[in-house]
Amino acid sequence: xxxxxxxxxxxxxxxxxxxxxxxxxxxxxxxxxxxxxxxxxxxxxxxxxxxxxxxxxxxxxxxxxxxxxxxx
Numbered sequence: 001x002x003x004x005x006x007x008x009x010x011x012x013x014x015x016x017x018x019x020x021x022x023x024x025x026x027x028x029x030x031x032x033x034x035x036x037x038x039x040x041x042x043x044x045x046x047x048x049x050x051x052x053x054x055x056x057x058x059x060x061x062x063x064x065x066x067x068x069x070x071x072x
């Protein structure tokens with residue numbers, strides 16, 4: 001399952017940090033964050049609760065970049 005989310009991030013370096021934080025979240029198979037389009041594409045592992053995984057991913061992003069936003 002793949003989903004796309006709108007994000008708000010200030011710089012490309014911060015976007016890269018957020019992308020890595022999402023990729024490291026349990027339940028995420030792969031993730032790509034485009035600073036140019038401000039979109040986060042997430043591919044989830046089979047059988048996971050997407051809402052729970054994205055809540056964890058959001059918390060992980062806040063740790064590396066506290067001024068970011070993912071519109072869930």
